Amino acid sequence: DQLRFDSTSGGLFTELAIPILSNGGLVYGAGFNRQMDVVHYGIERKEDIGKLRKSKYVQSSIGYTYREIQEQLKEGRPTLFVGSPCQVAGLYDYLDKDPDQLYTIEFVCLGVNSPLAYRKWLEELEKAHKSKVSYVWFKHKIDGWRHSPFCTRIEFEDGTIEVLDHANNYYMQGFLQGNYYLRSSCSSCKFMGNRRVADIILGDYWSVDVQTDDDKGTSVIITNSNK
Numbered sequence: 460d461q462l463r464f465d466s467t468s469g470g471l472f473t474e475l476a477i478p479i480l481s482n483g484g485l486v487y488g489a490g491f492n493r494q495m496d497v498v499h500y501g502i503e504r505k506e507d508i509g510k511l512r513k514s515k516y517v518q519s520s521i522g523y524t525y526r527e528i529q530e531q532l533k534e535g536r537p538t539l540f541v542g543s544p545c546q547v548a549g550l551y552d553y554l555d556k557d558p559d560q561l562y563t564i565e566f567v568c569l570g571v572n573s574p575l576a577y578r579k580w581l582e583e584l585e586k587a588h589k590s591k592v593s594y595v596w597f598k599h600k601i602d603g604w605r606h607s608p609f610c611t612r613i614e615f616e617d618g619t620i621e622v623l624d625h626a627n628n629y630y631m632q633g634f635l636q637g638n639y640y641l642r643s644s645c646s647s648c649k650f651m652g653n654r655r656v657a658d659i660i661l662g663d664y665w666s667v668d669v670q671t672d673d674d675k676g677t678s679v680i681i682t683n684s685n686k
Contacts, residue, residue, distance in 0.1 A: 460675065467514040467598050467607075468663040469678030475564065475659070476539060480505050484537030484560075487528060489519040495581060495592050496574070499524040499542065501531075511541070514597050516634055518571035518642060521546065525553040532558045543568050544650035547657045562686055565655070567662030567679070570645035572634055580630045590617040597631075603674040604663075608635060658684040 462470045476486045480503065487501040488511035497519040502511060519542070528550065531538050540550055541564040551557060581592050596612035601622060609625035609632070625632070633639040650656060664679035 463675045464600050465509065466512055466676060468604075468661070469676045471661060471678035471680055472541065472564070473508050473512065476508050476511075477505055479537050479539045479562065480508075482537055484539065485528075485531055486511065486539045486541070487524055488541040489515050491515070491595070495595065496520065496578075498522055499546075501527060501538075514566070515595075516572050516597055516631070517574055517577040518543075519546075520574075521549070525550055528561070529554055532560055535560060538562070539564065541566070541661075543571060544656060545648070548650055551656060562659075563657040564659045564661055565657035567660060568648075568651075569634075570638065570641040570648070572640040573642060576633075576640035577630070584613060584621075585615075588615050588617075588619060588621070590615040590619065592616075600676065604676040605672075605674055607676075655681075655683045658682070658686045 462473060466473065479486055485501045485503055486508070487499060489497050489499055490510045492498050497515045497517050499519050499521050501524070502508065524540075528538055528540060532554075537560045539562045540547065542550075544565045547563045547565045550563065554561070581595075585591055592613060593616045594614040596614075598607040599610045599612040599622060600607045601612070602610060602624075609628050611623045611628055611631060613621045613623065615621075623631075630640075634641075660681040660683060662679045664677040667677045
């Protein structure tokens with residue numbers, strides 16, 4: 460129950476990451492750095508899975524992730540990469556092949572928000588609270604999974620916490636109701652529709668029967684390759 464609460468949907472990402480790490484591999488995904496920017500990086504310990512868990516509604520910086528993955532694969536280490544469909548495609552193009560030890564997951568993607576819009580939103584929150592933001596928890600399930608898309612928990616360095624709901628969560632309103640912050644390239648995405656590139660697609664299974672749903676989160680998983 461705690462794993463599902465701490466996850467965006469049903470917690471399936473964690474279950475897929477554990478066997479990779481248990482076999483001496485690495486898992487690459489999006490997490491926050493000290494400045495609360497969203498960046499891609501790799502982990503080697505199961506204890507660090509939480510750093511890559513949960514959705515981050517902003518485009519992440521890939522940095523040197525592709526190069527690092529290439530080096531790890533040369534050493535024969537199993538590697539799992541999780542990202543947007545275009546990021547997965549970029550990894551395959553960089554490697555110019557699909558190595559046996561590489562596994563990829565893409566999330567069901569509505570599009571990625573501008574890092575500039577995300578940063579301006581954080582600055583507005585920090586100005587109002589007179590403290591730096593130390594953590595952002597998108598899709599906080601305090602009121603249940605089905606209400607979580609507009610619920611964001613903000614933690615500040617001074618120890619205060621604010622939970623934004625639909626009425627005052629302007630960032631998620633702009634994203635989910637207006638598409639105001641989407642990168643312009645997302646409007647002509649080449650990786651939408653039935654042409655998928657990742658081995659696995661993960662997302663929220665919103666079509667779960669409401670009569671039997673416990674409102675703690677349910678994952679949808681679509682397999683896309685023999686892997």
